Amino acid sequence: MAKSSMTKKALQPLRDQVASSLGVNLSDGANLTTAQVGHVGGQMVKKMIDSYTGTSSTSFRG
Numbered sequence: 001m002a003k004s005s006m007t008k009k010a011l012q013p014l015r016d017q018v019a020s021s022l023g024v025n026l027s028d029g030a031n032l033t034t035a036q037v038g039h040v041g042g043q044m045v046k047k048m049i050d051s052y053t054g055t056s057s058t059s060f061r062g
Contacts, residue, residue: 011044018043 019026022043024036050056 014044014047015040018047 016026019040022036022039024032024040026032026040
């Protein structure tokens with residue numbers, strides 16, 4: 001359980017940054033749509049992959 005708590009704390013700044021850039025207010029909590037939550041999560045994954053590989057996913061858009 002401690003590892004999960006540490007992971008959540010480590011990812012919170014990224015989540016907040018992504019949500020802010022997408023205009024999603026996370027303080028809405030239960031009023032967020034599935035699409036909003038999925039969009040934030042998807043963008044977080046993209047940023048983590050970009051960070052790991054040293055690339056930018058925006059360069060792959062056509």
